[in-house]
Structure formats: structure tokens, C-alpha cells
Amino acid sequence: MYLHTKRLPIKSTLSCLIACMSQGSYAEEVLPEVQRLAPIVVEATRTDRTVLETPASAYYLNQDQQNSLNVNLSETLKGVPGLQLNNRENYAQDLQISMRGFGARSTFGVRGVRLYVDGIPATMPDGQGQTSNIDLNSLDHIEVLSGPFSSLYGNSSGGTILTTSREGQGTDSLTLGYSAGSQNKGQANMVLQGGSEHASEPSYIISSSYFDTDGYRDHSDANKVLTNAKLTWNLDDGSKINWINNYVKIDAADPGGLTRTQWEENPKQVVPNVIKYNARKDIEQIQTGLTWNKPIDDLNEIYAMVYAGQRSVTQYQSTPDSSQSGVNHAGGVIDFDRNYYGTDVRWTGKEVLPNLKLIAGIAIDAMTEERYGYENFIGTTQFGVKGKLRRDEDNTLWNLDPYLQASYAVNDAVNVDAGLRYSNIHFKTEDHYIVGENKDNSGKTTYDKVLPSVALSWKVIPELMTYVSYAQGFETPTFTEMAYPADGSTNKFDLKPSESETYEIGAKANSTLGQFTAAAFYTTTENDIVSAGNDNGRSTFRNAGKTLRQGLELAWHKNVWRDLSAQASYSYIDAKFDADIPAEGGVAAIPKNNHIPGIAKNQAFLSLGWKPEQGFNAGVDVRYSDKIYVNDANSDTAPSYVVTAANMGYRWAIDDWAFNTFARVDNLFDKNYSGSVIVNDSTKPYGRYFEPAEGRNWSAGLSITKAF
Numbered sequence: 001m002y003l004h005t006k007r008l009p010i011k012s013t014l015s016c017l018i019a020c021m022s023q024g025s026y027a028e029e030v031l032p033e034v035q036r037l038a039p040i041v042v043e044a045t046r047t048d049r050t051v052l053e054t055p056a057s058a059y060y061l062n063q064d065q066q067n068s069l070n071v072n073l074s075e076t077l078k079g080v081p082g083l084q085l086n087n088r089e090n091y092a093q094d095l096q097i098s099m100r101g102f103g104a105r106s107t108f109g110v111r112g113v114r115l116y117v118d119g120i121p122a123t124m125p126d127g128q129g130q131t132s133n134i135d136l137n138s139l140d141h142i143e144v145l146s147g148p149f150s151s152l153y154g155n156s157s158g159g160t161i162l163t164t165s166r167e168g169q170g171t172d173s174l175t176l177g178y179s180a181g182s183q184n185k186g187q188a189n190m191v192l193q194g195g196s197e198h199a200s201e202p203s204y205i206i207s208s209s210y211f212d213t214d215g216y217r218d219h220s221d222a223n224k225v226l227t228n229a230k231l232t233w234n235l236d237d238g239s240k241i242n243w244i245n246n247y248v249k250i251d252a253a254d255p256g257g258l259t260r261t262q263w264e265e266n267p268k269q270v271v272p273n274v275i276k277y278n279a280r281k282d283i284e285q286i287q288t289g290l291t292w293n294k295p296i297d298d299l300n301e302i303y304a305m306v307y308a309g310q311r312s313v314t315q316y317q318s319t320p321d322s323s324q325s326g327v328n329h330a331g332g333v334i335d336f337d338r339n340y341y342g343t344d345v346r347w348t349g350k351e352v353l354p355n356l357k358l359i360a361g362i363a364i365d366a367m368t369e370e371r372y373g374y375e376n377f378i379g380t381t382q383f384g385v386k387g388k389l390r391r392d393e394d395n396t397l398w399n400l401d402p403y404l405q406a407s408y409a410v411n412d413a414v415n416v417d418a419g420l421r422y423s424n425i426h427f428k429t430e431d432h433y434i435v436g437e438n439k440d441n442s443g444k445t446t447y448d449k450v451l452p453s454v455a456l457s458w459k460v461i462p463e464l465m466t467y468v469s470y471a472q473g474f475e476t477p478t479f480t481e482m483a484y485p486a487d488g489s490t491n492k493f494d495l496k497p498s499e500s501e502t503y504e505i506g507a508k509a510n511s512t513l514g515q516f517t518a519a520a521f522y523t524t525t526e527n528d529i530v531s532a533g534n535d536n537g538r539s540t541f542r543n544a545g546k547t548l549r550q551g552l553e554l555a556w557h558k559n560v561w562r563d564l565s566a567q568a569s570y571s572y573i574d575a576k577f578d579a580d581i582p583a584e585g586g587v588a589a590i591p592k593n594n595h596i597p598g599i600a601k602n603q604a605f606l607s608l609g610w611k612p613e614q615g616f617n618a619g620v621d622v623r624y625s626d627k628i629y630v631n632d633a634n635s636d637t638a639p640s641y642v643v644t645a646a647n648m649g650y651r652w653a654i655d656d657w658a659f660n661t662f663a664r665v666d667n668l669f670d671k672n673y674s675g676s677v678i679v680n681d682s683t684k685p686y687g688r689y690f691e692p693a694e695g696r697n698w699s700a701g702l703s704i705t706k707a708f
Helices: 011-023 148-153 260-265 272-276
Strands: 057-062 083-086 096-099 114-117 139-146 159-165 173-181 185-194 203-213 222-234 240-253 280-295 300-316 333-353 356-374 389-409 414-431 443-461 464-475 498-511 514-535 538-561 564-577 602-610 615-625 641-654 657-666 674-677 690-692 697-707
Touching: 139 148, 148 159, 148 414, 148 443, 148 464, 148 498, 185 697, 260 690, 464 514
Parallel strands: 114 159
Antiparallel strands: 057 139, 083 096, 139 159, 173 185, 173 697, 185 203, 203 222, 222 240, 240 280, 280 300, 300 333, 333 356, 356 389, 389 414, 414 443, 443 464, 464 498, 498 514, 514 538, 538 564, 564 602, 602 615, 615 641, 641 657, 657 697, 674 690
């Protein structure tokens, strides 16, 4: 939406400004454009190798020429094979993200996939994450790491997504932009940035935006304030410091799901309880973090990161008052305040032995949480308000994960990479709501596992590399998933962590025919955490004995002619229960070979774009998603769909001024489809699985940059 911005002469007040704030497209595919750019280095595996030399499914996405609103990650994170990203059209519940099927169970937030923003975790130690604090207006690039090597990041690493903000550069400049769209969408944004001529002064970028919308569906209006600031010092001794501050506040109504009949009759409608109890969520989060890189000498380097943040959430669910009479019911209002903090310190030795690179580090993360539950009514006349207290507990969670990586060049063509991480997560709950038959639910537990990974790569010729890899994965239940045991018991620590093994074989090529990647994988999981039902927002979970995921991922990119580029990707994921899962309490049995719900078996993406630096630009993309089963019984599906989007824009510069305009249409042919599903929903009326996607919709915007 905006051009690269440049710098204003305000360094004397910058630190104070950042402290005050602390208080309160589509992307290019993984591989570089051979005709223009030097090889892109992937940092996700920490070995700093080019995409072609990385023995893993790693994808690098530049964030230039988006031609979009820049509000949701779903606008830009398209076409990555194996990644399923669904927009719920519900800002109260975040995007639905799964990678190779991991995370598909999530009814809100992100599970099974780890998220990082400027090196700082956006995923809590228990594996629960959110994308709400990712600022697309100041984003530089995204790295996506899937497959075995994701286990380098510890718990809940079915995949890893790392986003990085731009650094200030050049002269000072100010960018002002406004974009609007269907459903009264509107975003006003400001980007202030500049480089630095002296090591004692930081380069900086400050981005702030306000977004609001009436929402596609009834009762789905939302507004969002987001501010992101990044200061960068490149010191004379070669070290580099980044200081990142982030603030986000969201107020969003929650439309919930619909039955198939309701969706087909009117996809914009909501059920009466959503209105009666005014289902909604208020979120406020603030965080700060520092990263530091220090070369000790030509062969040794130190990296350190430290962060801290606070997150507050109040959620009003549509749970009817008649359902809240149970002894152990926690009410229809969730209210918590969470403090989180951590550090990651590592050393890199480039030639510990000839041709051997070693990385040794330790990651420490922790969070403390005060969680309350209230009835969402008072008496028989007031609904959608805080009523009587039904939950009062303090939760503590921390991990201390040492890790070691090694990369050994056997010769110029063969390389061996290995990793080892000891992941251990400590849960503790102190229950303060002990009333009548509601007994003391205090307790604690520890989950731990050693996570090995290894890869062998062979550069057959300079333009072709093949690899094989293996790793073990580990995923604990989150505190939220422990909240409501599926069988009605009071022991929230009954859920076991899931443990997986993944084998992968892949190839990467770069030639006159374009850049091509292919990967085939086979993943077995024991004690997979699966949904055991969702009742008016009360999600329950249980363990499945065995599951199997196997598939194929293909990606291709080529600069066809001058500024014309083409891109395509395809994913096949066969995700099934690999053993009969017996009935448990009121939860039905699952027969072997049933499909794991929430996962599209086939996905495909194709785009064509004309992307010059200046002047007219345009693009079109087509996305296909296979049908998605809505529950473990495989009794119904969200149908397959094909959607098309088209965009155009114009960029020009006059002296110290630069202008950028864009217009786009999404769902060009007005396809009526379900953008996501609420897995195993058991809300009355039964089968409210479907979250309808927006029909044909438009957006347009203008930004103006002034350099000083």
C-alpha cells in the first residue's frame, strides 16, 4: 500500500516517542528473482544459507507491491504449499492457520504452528499464538518453515512463521495512506522512517494504523488500533541492536457459526443467541523486545533476545444461561490478564572444526495469568453482561529449552545438518474458586521431550539440490484447551502431549525454466490433540491414539518477461486417524481411516503479475481449496471452491514526493463458500460448523510519501 519511506530529522525526540508508544499482495514466493537479485538467505534454520541450499521446506516472501488493505495476514501469505490459511470473517477469533494439518483443530487463535515477529515469539510457551500484532504496513518479509526442521523451535512447531519488519533507511520521510473497501472497511495509516549516518544514532521506522469495518455478516463489526516501532543501531564494533515496540487493541463482535441450512438460506445471518448475549471480544496487548547480534571475531558470533509483554482479553460468549447451571461450568464470559516474558541466547561458531558450524543456545519463556469466568447474564432481564463469578484461578507456565545445531560440509556437494532440542514445559494452576460442589482444581504438571532432527543434502549440480530429513515433534495442550475437559472431569491435566515423527524428501532447482521446489513427507503422530466438541465457544479436546499425515508439495516461480512474473503451487495432504479411537464419555468413537477434520486434501494457487518499480502494475491470482470435513465422523463437508482476485495500481514519483494507488477485487466471480469451519461444533442447533466467506468485494487506496 505504501512506498519505501525515508527519514525526518527528529532523532533527538525519537527515544521519548517510542517510550510513549510503549505505554499506551501478495508476496513474492520463496525463491529470488534470478535476473535481478542476489540469492536470498533464509534465517529460519539459523544456518544462514540460501533457499537453494537449505535442506528444508523453507519459503521466503518479500512484501513489496501488495495492492491490498494490509490488515490480515491472509492478504499476503498465499501460495505457500502445505500452508492452509482461512479467513473466518471474524476479527474476534483471528485467522485459522494450519501447516501440513497441524493446527487445523483450532477454533480461535493459532495452535500447532509457532509465530515470531521480529524475532520475538507471538506464541506463548504452551503453543497458543495469535497474528493480531503483525503490522503489514511496516513488514519487510516473511519466512515460512515447515516439515522436520520446524522442531528446532520446540513445542508446537508443526510449522514456523517468522515475520520481520523493515529497518529505516535513506533520508527521513513520512507516508500517509488511506484505503477503503466493501462492508465499510477503512484503514488510515502513517509510516515515519529514516536511516542513520552515525553509529550512535538509530535508524527507525514507526507505523501506526486504525482499521474498522461493519463486517460481512451481521454482528461482525470490528475496529483495530495497531502501532509498531523499530529502532536499529549498527555499531562500530559490527554489532547490531534492534528495539521493537508493539501495541494492538481490537474490539470485535463475534458472529459465530451457521448450520448448512442457515448458510444456504442467508450466509450473513447469525443465530439469536449471538445477538441476545452480544457475543464479542476485546483484546489489548503491549510488548517490547530487544535483539542483539555481536561478532566476537570472524568465526564466532553471539545473539541475544529479550522480550516482555502484557495481554488482556475479555470475551462474551453466546452460551445460553440455561447451560451455565452445571457445578463446574465456568460461565459465559472469559476474562484474563496475562504477563509474558523470555529470552533466547545463542553462540555460533563457524569453523569449530574444519567445515563444521555449531550453534548452541538456550530459550527461556514464561507467562503468568489471572483468569476469571463469569456468567453472561444477571437475573432474567440482563444478558451479555458480567454476572456472578464462576472461575478464579492463577496460571503459571514456563519452559527452559537448551538446543544445539551442527552443519558439516562433507565436501562441496554434500552437507549434513543436525539439531537437538530439549523441550520442557511446566504448567501450574492455583484454583481460588472453591464453592460448594466445585472442588479445588489446583494442580501442576510437566511435559518434556528431546527433539532430534537430521538432514542430508546433495548438490547434484550447481542448479539442483536434493535432500532427505527426519525429525521428532512435540505439542502440548494449551491452557485454554485444558479449560474444559471433554469427559466432564475436573482434572484439566488429563490431556497428554502429542508426539510426532516426520520423514521428508525434497528437491530444489533453479534454471532458465524458473525456480522449482518439491517435497514429499510422511508424519505419524501419537496422542494427537483433536477437538472433542465446541459448544457456544466452549471448546473441548481429547487425545487420538494415532494419526497419519502424508503428502506432496510443489512450488514454481519464474520471471517470464521483463517485469512479468508467474507463480504456481500445489499441496496434497492425506490426513487420517490411523487407529480406532474409542468413545469417551459423551464423545463418539472415531473409526480408523476417517479424515482429520479441518484439512483440505488438495490446494492449488496460480498468479500472474506485472510488477515494475514505477508506473502501472497489475496482477491476478486463482486459488483452489478442496472440501473440508467438519467433524471426526466425516458426516458433512465444507465444499471445495475456486476464487479469483485481480488488482491494479500505479506508482510515480516527483522530486521528494511519491504516490501509490491501488484497486482490487477479491472473489471476482462472487463464489458462495465457507471460508473456514468450526471443527466438531456441538452447539444447538447442532451443526453450526460453517463460517461463510465474503462474496465479491473491492478495496482501493492511496498513499503519499514526502521525503525531507
